[in-house]
Amino acid sequence: MPLFNRITIIGVGLIGGSLAKDIKKKKLCNKLVGFFRNKHKLDKAIREKIVDIGCPDLRESVKHSDLIILALPVNQIMRVLFEIRNEVNDKTIIMDVGSTKNTITRIADKLGLNFVGTHPVAGSEKKGIDFSTERLFDNSKVIITPTKKTNKKAILKIKALWKKLNANVVVLSPQRHDKILSFTSHLPHLVSFALINSIPSKFLPFGASGLKDTTRIAMSDAEIWSDIFLNNKELLKSLDVLQKELTKMDRLIKINKKSGLVKNLNKAKRKREAID
Amino acid sequence: MPLFNRITIIGVGLIGGSLAKDIKKKKLCNKLVGFFRNKHKLDKAIREKIVDIGCPDLRESVKHSDLIILALPVNQIMRVLFEIRNEVNDKTIIMDVGSTKNTITRIADKLGLNFVGTHPVAGSEKKGIDFSTERLFDNSKVIITPTKKTNKKAILKIKALWKKLNANVVVLSPQRHDKILSFTSHLPHLVSFALINSIPSKFLPFGASGLKDTTRIAMSDAEIWSDIFLNNKELLKSLDVLQKELTKMDRLIKINKKSGLVKNLNKAKRKREAID
Numbered sequence: 092m093p094l095f096n097r098i099t100i101i102g103v104g105l106i107g108g109s110l111a112k113d114i115k116k117k118k119l120c121n122k123l124v125g126f127f128r129n130k131h132k133l134d135k136a137i138r139e140k141i142v143d144i145g146c147p148d149l150r151e152s153v154k155h156s157d158l159i160i161l162a163l164p165v166n167q168i169m170r171v172l173f174e175i176r177n178e179v180n181d182k183t184i185i186m187d188v189g190s191t192k193n194t195i196t197r198i199a200d201k202l203g204l205n206f207v208g209t210h211p212v213a214g215s216e217k218k219g220i221d222f223s224t225e226r227l228f229d230n231s232k233v234i235i236t237p238t239k240k241t242n243k244k245a246i247l248k249i250k251a252l253w254k255k256l257n258a259n260v261v262v263l264s265p266q267r268h269d270k271i272l273s274f275t276s277h278l279p280h281l282v283s284f285a286l287i288n289s290i291p292s293k294f295l296p297f298g299a300s301g302l303k304d305t306t307r308i309a310m311s312d313a314e315i316w317s318d319i320f321l322n323n324k325e326l327l328k329s330l331d332v333l334q335k336e337l338t339k340m341d342r343l344i345k346i347n348k349k350s351g352l353v354k355n356l357n358k359a360k361r362k363r364e365a366i367d
Numbered sequence: 368m369p370l371f372n373r374i375t376i377i378g379v380g381l382i383g384g385s386l387a388k389d390i391k392k393k394k395l396c397n398k399l400v401g402f403f404r405n406k407h408k409l410d411k412a413i414r415e416k417i418v419d420i421g422c423p424d425l426r427e428s429v430k431h432s433d434l435i436i437l438a439l440p441v442n443q444i445m446r447v448l449f450e451i452r453n454e455v456n457d458k459t460i461i462m463d464v465g466s467t468k469n470t471i472t473r474i475a476d477k478l479g480l481n482f483v484g485t486h487p488v489a490g491s492e493k494k495g496i497d498f499s500t501e502r503l504f505d506n507s508k509v510i511i512t513p514t515k516k517t518n519k520k521a522i523l524k525i526k527a528l529w530k531k532l533n534a535n536v537v538v539l540s541p542q543r544h545d546k547i548l549s550f551t552s553h554l555p556h557l558v559s560f561a562l563i564n565s566i567p568s569k570f571l572p573f574g575a576s577g578l579k580d581t582t583r584i585a586m587s588d589a590e591i592w593s594d595i596f597l598n599n600k601e602l603l604k605s606l607d608v609l610q611k612e613l614t615k616m617d618r619l620i621k622i623n624k625k626s627g628l629v630k631n632l633n634k635a636k637r638k639r640e641a642i643d
Contacts, residue, residue: 212573212575213575215576216577231575232572232573232575234573271570271573272573274565274566274567274570275566275570275571275573275574275575275578276573276574276575276577276578278562278565278566279562279574279577279578279581279582280577281613281616282558282562282581282613283577283581283635284616284631284632284635284636285609285612285613285616285635286554286555286558286609286612287635287638287639288612288631288634288635288638289550289554289605289608289609289612290550290551290554290638291550292638292641294547294550294551295551295638295641295642296508296642297488297508297510297547297548297551297552298551298552298555298642299488299489299507299508299551299552300491301492301552301555301556301559301583301584302551302552302555302642303642303643304580304581304583304584305555305558305559305580305581305582305583305584306555306581306635306639307577307580307581307639308577308580308581309632309635309636309638309639310636310639310640310643311636312636313628313629313630313632313633313635313636314629316632317625317628317629317632318625320616320620320628321620321623321625321628326620327617327620327621329565330613330616330617332565333561333562333565333613334610334613334614334617336561336562336564336565337557337558337561337606337609337610337613338610340557340560340561340596340606341603341606341610344596344597344602344603345603347597349593349594349597352589352593352596352597353589353590353593355560355564356560356585356589356592356593357589358564359559359560359561359563359564359582359585359589360560360585360586360587360588360589362563362564362566362568362571362585363563363582363583363585363586364586365568365571366571366572366574366578366579367579367586
């Protein structure tokens, strides 16, 4: 028997589209509904059998589903929670895949929804359904962030869903999630954007692979990442740690302290090699 | 006729080894000599025919050569210039491939050497002859940095050498080189080291491809990069620009200014896409 009867995905892009492909392939529900504001994208998704049913009306699309997946940028997740709250009942599980969790889970709790926050730590700087792919979540980390109000049965079902997609599930509080991700994802993005902005355009053609790698994620979507930065207040603390580290490097160079510099760079090298 | 009669390479590692392989293959000299302090490495290089002659004595190794290539970390380049200055005559061209150019060319000029500074903008975080490879310089940028004292004929011969290796040669003053590279190479390395050091070790397993890409070059050699940082005083100015950019981002987040943030991130995205 499939895990769910009817699943609605709102936001059939890179993450939502990849979820759709695996959910269909692994038969994790009887009917898969996709919400598409855009008629052309709706027709294409039906034609390519990415979903069983395409629906251009948000509220209509979630009716009768026992799982609603919000695969949207963080701000849109919050907006949609408000829009669909009257279309669902206690048994409808709502799951999101947003990159910040604290604000989102707090709002879902306030609205009294049967909500489970999740964050698949996968993806790329690309966006859109054209970049969606089967098995995107194979061996990737997925963080589930229950609160005190989260329904225990719903957590088990969402865990089961991600495990069927071969993800490694980790459970963290929303606060802990936001703290960790502020360092491991949001800060690297912010740094990447800032670094490329610091370099005069006319110098850029002299950049080699090192520059390209450090700034690849600066090609990520500006809207999506602005919202993530604004939604995770932990980021300001991480940024403060980085700025202190840069100031330390600046001082070591100014006072020509090679031993201190080598020590600091070797520490970085060891930390990075440990995750290679 | 080959470009040179006898070439000596001092420092047969990633760059020096790759140079040796191409120089031999393209027959750019009659005899290729390699200096190896380490007997085991010397034997191996001879056995694998990377050089024609291996020499464990630095001064001995450069005798009778019409080109000496210093493929060493920047500080060692300066040390070797002092050590070999009495073994060479006006006709011996000395070329280096170091990542900073201002200090090195100034010292070479002071010693009255027939010196041409170059910097192939290629390589990786790896080091050592085992990572050397044929055609490393194909289509790569190589910057030649003559000073007022640099011999015109020597510049032409060094240009010819790099062109034979299929590199795109660009001529810049040493000062201009150091300014540009402080932004496009040295700053990204410094940021990469600082970023990974800012992240608590226990959080690192939550990092995805974004974190890995932005910090790959933090696996570079600590000694080599400490010397580069200390040898290019322009880096402190570039670092200052970055710190101002980070402070700007910090402020935009603090005052919740989404429009300013989106604008700034879109500027970064466009700049990065232009070099993709």
